[in-house]
Amino acid sequence: MANTSSTPSRFRRLADGLERAVLNSEHATPEPVRVKELWIPVGIYLLSRLYVISMFLAVSKILHRTLTYALTPWDSQWYLSIAENGYVHSIPPGVGNAAQSNLGFFPLMPLAVRLVHTLTPLSWKTSGLTAAFVTGLTASLAVWFMLRDSGTLSESRRGISLVFFTPGALVLSFVYSEGLIVTFACLTIWALRREKWLLAGLVAAMCSLADPVGCAAVFTCIVIALLAIYREKTWRPFVAIVIAPLGILGFFTYLYFHAGSFFTWFHAQRRGWQGGHYFNGAPNAIYSFIAHGFTNLNPPVKTMSLLLAVIMLILFSRIRPHLSIVIYVITVIFMGLLSPIIGITPRLLLRDSPLLATVGSRLNRRWFGVILAGSCAILGFLIIVSSPWVWTP
Numbered sequence: 001m002a003n004t005s006s007t008p009s010r011f012r013r014l015a016d017g018l019e020r021a022v023l024n025s026e027h028a029t030p031e032p033v034r035v036k037e038l039w040i041p042v043g044i045y046l047l048s049r050l051y052v053i054s055m056f057l058a059v060s061k062i063l064h065r066t067l068t069y070a071l072t073p074w075d076s077q078w079y080l081s082i083a084e085n086g087y088v089h090s091i092p093p094g095v096g097n098a099a100q101s102n103l104g105f106f107p108l109m110p111l112a113v114r115l116v117h118t119l120t121p122l123s124w125k126t127s128g129l130t131a132a133f134v135t136g137l138t139a140s141l142a143v144w145f146m147l148r149d150s151g152t153l154s155e156s157r158r159g160i161s162l163v164f165f166t167p168g169a170l171v172l173s174f175v176y177s178e179g180l181i182v183t184f185a186c187l188t189i190w191a192l193r194r195e196k197w198l199l200a201g202l203v204a205a206m207c208s209l210a211d212p213v214g215c216a217a218v219f220t221c222i223v224i225a226l227l228a229i230y231r232e233k234t235w236r237p238f239v240a241i242v243i244a245p246l247g248i249l250g251f252f253t254y255l256y257f258h259a260g261s262f263f264t265w266f267h268a269q270r271r272g273w274q275g276g277h278y279f280n281g282a283p284n285a286i287y288s289f290i291a292h293g294f295t296n297l298n299p300p301v302k303t304m305s306l307l308l309a310v311i312m313l314i315l316f317s318r319i320r321p322h323l324s325i326v327i328y329v330i331t332v333i334f335m336g337l338l339s340p341i342i343g344i345t346p347r348l349l350l351r352d353s354p355l356l357a358t359v360g361s362r363l364n365r366r367w368f369g370v371i372l373a374g375s376c377a378i379l380g381f382l383i384i385v386s387s388p389w390v391w392t393p
Contacts, residue, residue: 011208014067015314015317015318017374018311018315018318019315019318020313021367022363022364022367023315023316023318023362023363023364023365024155024248024362024364024365027295028134031145033145033148034273036360037153038141038144039307040144040153040156040157040160040218041140041141041144041160042137042141042145043139043141043340044102044157044160044161044164045136045137045139045164047139048164048165048169048172049133049136049173050171051165051376051379051380052169052170052172052379052383053067053171053173053216054080054385055380055383056070056071056173056387058384059300059337059383059384059388060386060387063387063388065387066212068125068126068129070387071129071173071174071175072125072128072129072174072175073174073386073389074174074392074393075105075174075175075176076128076174076175077176077177078104078105078108079105079109079110079113079128079175079176080113080124080125080128080175081102081122082102082105082107082110083109083110083111083113083114083117083127083128084114084124087102087103087255087258087259088101088102088103088259089258089259089260090260091259091264091267091268091271091272092251092258093105094271095271095272095275096272096275097272099268099271099272100268100272100273101268101272102388103146103255103259103264103265103267103268103326104265104268104269104272104273106177106209106211106212106214106265107132107209107251107254108177108180108206108209108210109135109176109177109180109210110234112131112134112135112180113127113128113131113175114127115131116128116130116131116134117139118340120318124282125175125205128175129175129318131175132149132172132173132174132175133173133241134179135179135180135183136172136173136179137179138183139172139178139179139180139182139183139186139353140160140164140189141183142182142183142184142185142186142190143159143163143182143186143353143357145154145186145190145356146187146189146190146354146357147159147160147358147361149190149193149194150193150321150322151361155159155361156361158359158360158363158368159356159357159358159359159360159361159362160330160360161360161367161372162348162357162359162363162371162372162375163245163353163355163356163357163360164183164378165372165375165376166346166350166356166375166379167346167349167375167378167382168345168346168347168348168349168393169350169377169379170351170382170386170393171347171393172350174393176332176347177210177211177358178211178255178350178351179349180206180207180210180211180214180361181207181210181211181213181214181351182350182351182353184203184204184206184207184214184217185207185214185216185217185328185351185353185354186353186357187199187203188203188204188207188217188220188221188324189220189322189325189328189354190201190326191203191379192220192221192224192240193322193323193324194256195228195236195237197225197228197237197239197240198239198240198243200221200225200240200244201223201239201240201241201243202240202243203217203222203243204217204218204220204240204243204244204247205218205243205244205245205246205247205248206247207247208244208245208247208248209247209248209250209374210249211351212265213336213348213351214247215248215335216243216332216333216335217244217326217328217332218244218247218248219327219331220327220328220331221240221241221244222240222241222244222245223327224237224240224323224327225237225238225240225241225244226241233320248351251265252264252265265315272311273341274339274342275340275341276341277340278339279337279338279340280341281302281337281339281340281341281343281344282302282306282338282343282344283334283335283340284299284341284343285299285302285303285306285343286299286303287308289302289303297385297391298391301345301346302343302344302345302389305341305344305345305346305348305349306341308349309344309349309352309355310332312349312355312356312359313333314331315359315362316329316355316359318356319358319359319362320364321354321358325354325355325358328354328372329352329355329358330349332351332352332355333348333352333355336348345393346382346393347393352387362386374382
């Protein structure tokens, strides 16, 4: 019994020590948001893109490649193929690389690329990079509004800086969906806190069209709305419950008519990428890191990301944020752990931006500077190793 009870107390002492050392003990009353302060998130976002693009440009020159080539790797090509040619009608035979198809990707980013291409004379790749830049910009504003709803100007500045200089933020310059996920997830949380139920349902539905992780916003919306119905004895939040799932349901219904199965996306992922047992991603990364060290950079990066996530969650628990943020953060972490191969990655932590933003906003000055400097250094390192495809974001 003594050993059983000592474990929680050790954890409590660790959490208390982290809180005293790392977090700011003072939390002032939030001030109203002013339009003139919006240059802060925009400026931080632009500064982060200047850093990322400069690093990619330097590495591209060394490798004798174009900047466009460096910024459209991996998933970018799948999103661009959907934007240009639409979804294919069937999954290729086989498993692994042979079975990979664009049916394993969600539609919102390709729709954004197609919109830019339709409205401008830009090429498909340039349209994709433009869409990525714009959605990253909207993400910065969404994070800012979420933070300012419960934090001061200085707290919000720290929180948003940690989000856009986090190691996974390099993908905000790729033709990836992270900008959309961060935008709509943070808007969902903001709308739920303001009890804007119609808006919460709409932005949650949009979030679920960007990526499967975006379904965390739908789950958050439904839970908070149900609690509001129970506590306040009103049916007004019911509109959020009805609207939030329509995005993912609409996409899967489209796949039913287009490719013959409501579960086409699941089949495409299982055949092409996500083969294996669920919940194996994180343990396999740890085992591979222990067994093979830095021979392959993906397992150590995932292992370090998991360790960082644990530390962040401990600090997060001491802050006691709004329930909507708690539900979203935990759901995203669960979805990462559920994966057969992915686990916890820098990209997943970026998608879980409410976690980064909340913890970052409450860091004391000394630790904020240390963590931000370390984050920038790791971001630069990952840019370097991703350019020759040594590490896969």
